[in-house]
Amino acid sequence: xxxxxxxxxxxxxxxxxxxxxxxxxxxxxxxxxxxxxxxxxxxxxxxxxxxxxxxxxxxxxxxxxxxxxxxxxxxxxxxxxxxxxxxxxxxxxxxxxxxxxxxxxxxxxxxxxxxxxxxxxxxxxxxxxxxxxxxxxxxxxxxxxxxxxxxxxxxxxxxxxxxxxxxxxxxxxxxxxxxxxxxxxxxxxxxxxxxxxxxxxxxxxxxxxxxxxxxxxxxxxxxxxxxxxxxxxxxxxxxxxxxxxxxxxxxxxxxxxxxxxxxxxxxxxxxxxxxxxxxxxxxxxxxxxxxxxxxxxxxxxxxxxxxxxxxxxxxxxxxxxxxxxxxxxxxxxxxxxxxxxxxxxxxxxxxxxxxxxxxxxxxxxxxxxxxxxxxxxxxxxxxxxxxxxxxxxxxxxxxxxxxxxxxxxxxxxxxxxxxxxxxxxxxxxxxxxxxxxxxxxxxxxxxxxxxxxxxxxxxxxxxxxxxxxxxxxx
Numbered sequence: 001x002x003x004x005x006x007x008x009x010x011x012x013x014x015x016x017x018x019x020x021x022x023x024x025x026x027x028x029x030x031x032x033x034x035x036x037x038x039x040x041x042x043x044x045x046x047x048x049x050x051x052x053x054x055x056x057x058x059x060x061x062x063x064x065x066x067x068x069x070x071x072x073x074x075x076x077x078x079x080x081x082x083x084x085x086x087x088x089x090x091x092x093x094x095x096x097x098x099x100x101x102x103x104x105x106x107x108x109x110x111x112x113x114x115x116x117x118x119x120x121x122x123x124x125x126x127x128x129x130x131x132x133x134x135x136x137x138x139x140x141x142x143x144x145x146x147x148x149x150x151x152x153x154x155x156x157x158x159x160x161x162x163x164x165x166x167x168x169x170x171x172x173x174x175x176x177x178x179x180x181x182x183x184x185x186x187x188x189x190x191x192x193x194x195x196x197x198x199x200x201x202x203x204x205x206x207x208x209x210x211x212x213x214x215x216x217x218x219x220x221x222x223x224x225x226x227x228x229x230x231x232x233x234x235x236x237x238x239x240x241x242x243x244x245x246x247x248x249x250x251x252x253x254x255x256x257x258x259x260x261x262x263x264x265x266x267x268x269x270x271x272x273x274x275x276x277x278x279x280x281x282x283x284x285x286x287x288x289x290x291x292x293x294x295x296x297x298x299x300x301x302x303x304x305x306x307x308x309x310x311x312x313x314x315x316x317x318x319x320x321x322x323x324x325x326x327x328x329x330x331x332x333x334x335x336x337x338x339x340x341x342x343x344x345x346x347x348x349x350x351x352x353x354x355x356x357x358x359x360x361x362x363x364x365x366x367x368x369x370x371x372x373x374x375x376x377x378x379x380x381x382x383x384x385x386x387x388x389x390x391x392x393x394x395x396x397x398x399x400x401x402x403x404x405x406x407x408x409x410x411x412x413x414x415x416x417x418x419x420x421x422x423x424x425x426x427x428x429x430x431x432x433x434x435x436x437x438x439x440x441x442x443x444x445x446x447x448x449x450x451x452x453x454x455x456x457x458x459x460x461x462x463x464x465x466x467x468x469x470x471x472x473x474x
Contacts, residue, residue, distance in 0.1 A: 017048075032428065033421050040067030043441050043448050045426070056440045056452050057426040061248075061280050061394070064310030065355045066443035072313045075351035079344050088117070088341040096346035103353045104321065107289045109301045112321040117341035121279035121308035122150025124318040125242075127335060128304045129154050129173075131322060132240035132273040134329030140233040142225070142241045144181040146250030146431065149242065149277055158242060161250040162432050177233045180221040181247065182255050185387050185398065186406065186433075189218040202380055204373045204388045205254045205294075206366075217256040225266065235270035240304075245291035248280035251431025252396035254389050257295050264300050273326075276302035279318070280394070283310040284356050284442055287366035287392035294391055310442070313355075315348040361442040365392040368449050372438060375453035383460040384408065393444065396430055396437040402464070408434035412463065419459035425452060 017036055035047040043066060045053045055067070065072055079096060086094045097117070104115055116131075118124050133139060143149065143158040150156065151165060157173035159165050166172060203209055229235050241263060247253035267274040281291030282305075292300055304326065308318030316339075327335075339345075356362065369392035376388045376397055386400035399408040399416075413434040420427040430437040440452070 032417065033426070042066045042068075043444050051424055054425040054448065054452060054455065056420075056438050057428050058439050058441050059314055060309070060428065061285060061439040062309045062312075062314045064283060064285070064442045065313045065352055065359075065361070066441040067314075069313060069351075069355055069443070071355050072348060072351045075347045076315070076344065079347035083343045085339075085342055085344075087338065089336050089338075094341070094343045094346065096343045096350060097341050099350050100346045100353075103350060107353070108305060108321040109290065109293075111301055111323055112305055113324045114322045114327055115319055116322075116335060117317070117319040117346070118337055119316045119339050119345075120150070120318050121277075121306065122152040122155040123337070124279070124306045124308055124320050125149045125158065125277065126152055126154040128242070128275050128306055128320050129240070130334065131304060131320070131326050131330065132275060134334075135326050136239045136271065136273060137329065138237050138239040139175040140177060140238045141175060142177045142179055142228065142233060142238060144179050144243055144247075146181050146183065146247045146253055147242075147244060147277075148247070148249030149244075149279075161247070177228055179228055179241075180224045181250075181253065182217050182221045182259055183253055184215070184217065184256065187218060187220070189220060202377060202386070202388050204377065205391050206370055206373055209373075209377075215256050217258060222259070222262055225263075229266075229270065235272065238270065238272050240273040240275050241267060242275040242277055244277045244279075244281060245295075246281045246286070246390060246394060247431075248394075249430060251398065251433060251435045252390040252394060252437055253431075254391065255295075260292055260295050260300050267303070273303045275304040275306065277306045279306055279308040280439075281391075282307045283352075284362045284365055285310055285392060285394050285439075286390075287362055287369060289362070291391065291394075311352060312345055312348040313352045315345055317345040317349055356442065359443070364444075365442050368440075368444050368446065369393045369395060371446060371449050372453070375449070376456075379453070379457055379460060383464045390437075393438070393440055393442060396435050398431075398433060398435040410434070415463045416456075416459050419462040420455060423455050423458060425455045425459075427456075 018034060037045055038048045039046050043055050045055050045067065083094060101115065116127060118127060129141060141158065146161050147159060148161040149158040154173050156166050156169065157176045160178055203215060243263065245260065264274060276292050278290050286294060288294055303323055305321045311317050372395050373388060376395065379385060380388060384400045384402060385397045386406060387398040390396050399412050400406050401408055413429040413436050416436050417427040417429055428437050429435065
């Protein structure tokens with residue numbers, strides 16, 4: 001009843017609520033809309049102004065089983081009535097965590113038999129750094145251009161997708177080296193090819209677009225990494241290399257097929273820990289449990305795997321999985337956290353993983369992702385889309401210029417997401433270049449993807465259509 005009263009009050013003073021939010025909450029938190037969320041179900045969110053929004057963002061990929069999935073809601077309700085908090089530093093475990101261990105050990109890559117649970121992707125990244133440094137007795141961490149690993153000081157030092165995530169906060173965590181990442185679309189070697197930009201074709205990363213599997217790389221980024229190990233970060237001082245299997249916030253960049261296996265080989269040669277950050281790409285988002293499994297299967301195993309976002313359907317939860325010996329260098333008490341492995345979070349994660357299995361959401365992510373990819377490729381025939389990339393329900397497009405160039409006008413991606421908001425569809429930009437990403441719930445239906453593509457086409461017409469061009473030049 002109290003919640004209903006509060007909702008009614010917010011509805012009645014919607015404009016006043018927006019003003020109070022703007023006045024009293026941190027202005028450093030970016031907002032992509034002016035709506036106040038009230039309730040949600042499946043792939044739709046309802047706001048206090050009575051509007052219904054098609055959610056192609058899923059809270060930045062966290063609402064994996066859809067909003068308020070009945071089984072997830074019931075798990076939260078049941079757990080809340082039994083045990084809300086116990087404390088991982090007080091009790092050996094809790095019943096929900098024991099159940100989660102069993103489930104996680106079935107889906108993490110072979111050889112990863114130790115787990116640690118935390119609250120957010122950033123926190124998991126920070127702990128992965130601690131584990132790698134303690135295990136190797138080395139300090140340096142190598143990350144990549146376009147990466148996003150979080151906003152805490154350790155994770156922020158590894159984040160390069162946009163300057164504003166880290167500007168003004170120096171000195172950051174030291175001993176971090178940034179390596180080039182294979183962004184084939186804007187590769188200088190490709191641009192120097194006699195055929196120029198026309199040499200690169202839109203090659204989505206999924207079947208039936210099999211040309212991706214044959215894509216070769218100039219190997220310049222890997223060559224640069226090898227020189228980094230000779231010039232900037234000696235292998236004897238390099239604790240870990242951290243990489244996302246698909247660059248998330250950096251633009252949904254999917255590396256050439258040989259990239260991750262080559263990283264694994266380099267790490268094996270030098271005793272370097274390979275950390276795979278699966279915060280955005282993991283937990284069935286790409287049609288497999290983990291994003292790195294598409295390219296190399298079980299052979300390309302990480303030493304540390306980081307997970308968060310979709311693991312608990314929007315409930316704050318994260319963690320990492322490692323080999324059995326990885327924690328040996330850590331003294332007792334060096335890891336922990338008040339809310340880590342909390343019963344409510346573990347129960348929510350249990351229900352999430354059960355729903356993914358029971359409702360075959362890996363296959364749904366694959367099929368709906370293919371539908372989305374095909375629709376985006378068709379739109380590229382009419383509008384200046386120069387790339388369609390990602391896997392499963394982790395898709396993005398990058399825009400070029402009206403003149404056929406490879407560089408779009410600044411703000412184009414934001415204009416498209418703004419046009420989508422006016423048509424009651426939630427979308428997000430991605431990366432420093434002009435890209436828009438799709439991250440719907442894994443439960444999204446064929447009809448909802450078709451609806452999203454239709455709205456997206458209308459948004460592109462708003463921004464890139466003839467009438468829009470005429471208005472811009474008038």
